Amino acid sequence: MRGQQIMSILIIAGSDSIAGAGMQADLKTAAAFGVYAATAVTALTAQNTMSFTMSQPASAEMMRAQLDAIISDIDIAAVKIGMLPDAATTEVVADFLEEHNSLPVVLDPVRVTSTGAELGDEGALEVLNDRILSRSRIVTPNLFEARVLAQVAEGEDVTSEEMAQCIFSRGARAVLIKGGHANAADDADPSLSVDRLFLSDGRSMEFESARREGEFHGTGCTLSTAIACGISQGKSLGQAVARAHNYLAVCIAQAEQLGHGSYILNHVSEESIRVARHASSKNRRRFVERP
Numbered sequence: 659m660r661g662q663q664i665m666s667i668l669i670i671a672g673s674d675s676i677a678g679a680g681m682q683a684d685l686k687t688a689a690a691f692g693v694y695a696a697t698a699v700t701a702l703t704a705q706n707t708m709s710f711t712m713s714q715p716a717s718a719e720m721m722r723a724q725l726d727a728i729i730s731d732i733d734i735a736a737v738k739i740g741m742l743p744d745a746a747t748t749e750v751v752a753d754f755l756e757e758h759n760s761l762p763v764v765l766d767p768v769r770v771t772s773t774g775a776e777l778g779d780e781g782a783l784e785v786l787n788d789r790i791l792s793r794s795r796i797v798t799p800n801l802f803e804a805r806v807l808a809q810v811a812e813g814e815d816v817t818s819e820e821m822a823q824c825i826f827s828r829g830a831r832a833v834l835i836k837g838g839h840a841n842a843a844d845d846a847d848p849s850l851s852v853d854r855l856f857l858s859d860g861r862s863m864e865f866e867s868a869r870r871e872g873e874f875h876g877t878g879c880t881l882s883t884a885i886a887c888g889i890s891q892g893k894s895l896g897q898a899v900a901r902a903h904n905y906l907a908v909c910i911a912q913a914e915q916l917g918h919g920s921y922i923l924n925h926v927s928e929e930s931i932r933v934a935r936h937a938s939s940k941n942r943r944r945f946v947e948r949p
Contacts, residue, residue, distance in 0.1 A: 665890040666694040666732050668761075669883065670725075670751055671740030672701040672713070678922040679876030680741060684883040686925035690905070690934040691887035696732060698724035700751075701743040707875055707919030715743040721750040729758060735890035738764045738883050739790065745781030752789035762889050765794035766882035767803050792829025796895060798882045799825075800836045822856035831858050832895055834885075836878065853881075855899050863896055865903040870910050875920040881906045884934070905934045 674680035688695035704711040808824035822833040888898025913921035
């Protein structure tokens with residue numbers, strides 16, 4: 659007899675050979691949240707904590723076959739999209755989302771790895787902007803990615819809210835601008851990492867945690883998948899982001915330098931799992947009405 663014991667999400671992302679980011683980080687995150695994750699792999703990558711060697715995209719035919727195999731068999735409660743390497747792969751994903759347009763989508767518009775390598779070409783970005791951005795429940799760029807999506811000129815000082823407004827104009831419904839890699843122009847305290855959630859109805863929320871020294875591999879992948887897990891479990895967007903932020907903060911605090919480069923997050927420590935499965939109020943949240 660077919661039964662639904664736990665919620666299931668669909669991960670559309672690249673594979674990371676060092677297993678700190680990409681699909682591997684997504685799987686560990688979902689496990690911590692008690693969620694089942696099916697995976698459609700967009701690309702194979704050769705990378706480690708120090709450098710990115712190469713990437714090989716999945717063919718359009720293979721991409722479609724993976725998606726069809728998954729959706730024909732299990733009930734999907736949310737979709738997380740990560741690395742989209744080229745236009746052909748991205749078009750297949752866009753077609754799939756149009757055919758299954760009731761699925762809530764968490765879009766992590768990943769452009770660059772923690773070691774500085776580019777993960778998607780301009781063709782992929784164009785399709786993402788034209789066909790996927792407006793279908794997403796939430797888009798989760800870091801500051802660099804937000805500037806790309808908002809088409810901010812190099813050297814121009816803009817606030818997170820100004821970038822979010824530009825992204826809204828392209829069809830986004832909610833924008834979470836992550837502050838883990840750098841400080842935004844509107845950050846008052848450089849010792850804090852601030853994630854800012856902007857909603858299309860005018861509300862905004864801030865999630866703060868202590869900024870940790872060092873480079874960390876897979877933070878964006880982890881956060882976006884954690885949000886998808888929360889959505890799949892019926893949490894509101896604010897609740898899902900709050901729990902994901904807390905979970906990531908613990909993963910970073912317990913990260914280990916297993917290699918010679920970036921730290922690798924500890925997704926499945928006892929504390930990480932506790933935070934993933936139980937709401938926590940350790941982070942500070944501010945609710946702000948935009949004029």
